[in-house]
Amino acid sequence: MLSPKLLKQLAEQHGTPLFVVDHREVRRNYATFKKYLPRVQAYYAVKANPDPGIVRTLFKAGASFDVASMPEFMIVHENIRSMPAKKRQDWIWDKIIYANPVKDNRTLAELDPYKPLVTYDNLAEVGKVKRHAPHAGLILRINVPNTGSVVELSSKFGASPGEAVDLIEAAFNAGLVVEGLSFHVGSQCTNFQNYVQALGIADSIFKEAWDRGYHKVNILDIGGGFPAPYDQHVRPFSELAKTLNTEFERLFPPQMEILAEPGRFLVATSATLVVEIIGKAVRNGKQCYTINDGVYGTYSGVLFDHCQYHFKPFKSGPTQISSVFGPTCDALDVVSVAEELPVNLDLGDLLMSENIGAYTTASATNFNGMPAPKVVAVGDGRETDH
Numbered sequence: 001m002l003s004p005k006l007l008k009q010l011a012e013q014h015g016t017p018l019f020v021v022d023h024r025e026v027r028r029n030y031a032t033f034k035k036y037l038p039r040v041q042a043y044y045a046v047k048a049n050p051d052p053g054i055v056r057t058l059f060k061a062g063a064s065f066d067v068a069s070m071p072e073f074m075i076v077h078e079n080i081r082s083m084p085a086k087k088r089q090d091w092i093w094d095k096i097i098y099a100n101p102v103k104d105n106r107t108l109a110e111l112d113p114y115k116p117l118v119t120y121d122n123l124a125e126v127g128k129v130k131r132h133a134p135h136a137g138l139i140l141r142i143n144v145p146n147t148g149s150v151v152e153l154s155s156k157f158g159a160s161p162g163e164a165v166d167l168i169e170a171a172f173n174a175g176l177v178v179e180g181l182s183f184h185v186g187s188q189c190t191n192f193q194n195y196v197q198a199l200g201i202a203d204s205i206f207k208e209a210w211d212r213g214y215h216k217v218n219i220l221d222i223g224g225g226f227p228a229p230y231d232q233h234v235r236p237f238s239e240l241a242k243t244l245n246t247e248f249e250r251l252f253p254p255q256m257e258i259l260a261e262p263g264r265f266l267v268a269t270s271a272t273l274v275v276e277i278i279g280k281a282v283r284n285g286k287q288c289y290t291i292n293d294g295v296y297g298t299y300s301g302v303l304f305d306h307c308q309y310h311f312k313p314f315k316s317g318p319t320q321i322s323s324v325f326g327p328t329c330d331a332l333d334v335v336s337v338a339e340e341l342p343v344n345l346d347l348g349d350l351l352m353s354e355n356i357g358a359y360t361t362a363s364a365t366n367f368n369g370m371p372a373p374k375v376v377a378v379g380d381g382r383e384t385d386h
């Protein structure tokens with residue numbers, strides 16, 4: 001965690017709201033992922049936080065990338081400069097997967113020259129890929145249980161296991177090549193059994209596909225969902241990794257290529273937001289503070305990510321339960337109704353929210369004309385931080 005002294009100093013220098021990204025933490029999270037899952041290549045899910053600095057830091061650390069739109073593809077492409085001209089296709093597949101199962105025709109046409117690796121989960125997509133991106137390799141996304149995950153994805157994505165091998169066959173019949181299977185257990189997945197069940201489902205689909213002669217189906221993409229330690233109830237990553245490694249060992253031959261698409265896990269803990277109190281009032285007997293960022297901005301995760309952010313003051317003293325409101329004219333713009341904050345907070349005082357790196361700035365709007373926070377990087381080798 002960054003020290004309050006440094007955060008205060010940065011806020012004085014740059015103003016608020018200020019979004020401080022600690023690139024050392026990004027590197028630490030990537031190193032943790034690799035340490036405990038040595039068999040798995042991490043494709044960072046850019047949608048969690050598309051900051052180009054984060055993309056560069058993760059690329060330097062050895063990561064690959066999961067993108068879901070042409071602009072995300074270009075963010076990665078433009079920030080990883082060492083693409084070798086020869087073996088370009090191998091290199092793209094090693095570095096980028098286009099993991100949105102549904103793509104519009106124009107996107108497919110724009111992707112095709114890169115000979116990308118893309119996911120699909122339905123028959124209509126096979127026809128579209130054949131017509132508009134015939135040079136793409138395919139990964140079939142399958143539907144798996146998302147039980148207990150904070151953000152549910154199974155209602156929108158994934159072929160049902162019963163139709164999976166027919167969809168593989170349909171793609172090969174169309175002259176395309178299916179390279180593997182993928183799934184997503186739901187984001188912030190603290191129920192590790194979701195992964196165990198998903199691996200079991202994938203295993204039986206691989207076996208059936210191989211039985212039917214489709215031996216090229218040999219990549220396993222275990223998606224995202226790896227939980228960030230927002231609170232002490234989240235069990236450590238090492239525990240999840242141990243479960244995964246046991247299942248890999250039990251189910252899959254050593255030559256099977258395994259990749260993952262962690263988003264939240266790599267970036268959630270890397271950012272801290274510093275905001276300023278711009279209004280205060282007592283409403284119905286309760287202390288209410290208005291700050292200069294809200295749910296239409298960096299706290300967008302309150303709505304879209306089902307995530308509750310908390311506030312830490314830079315002052316100490318006796319506390320009371322307070323509400324914290326965002327700055328827009330919408331009554332929906334309430335960041336929290338239960339924050340334990342000092343009674344002596346004043347206009348102009350600063351508050352911080354930690355672990356705010358994933359699904360925050362990424363889904364922020366500029367509703368009501370409220371400006372986005374300034375982003376400051378520490379620990380990326382360019383700015384000193386002490």
Ligand SMILES: *Cc1c(COP(=O)(O)O)cnc(C)c1O
Nearest residue numbers: 045099187224225261262263264
């Ligand atoms: C959002 C998403 C991810 C990242 O999920 P996290 O839970 O943040 O790790 C990975 N893969 C796909 C296809 C996604 O849509």
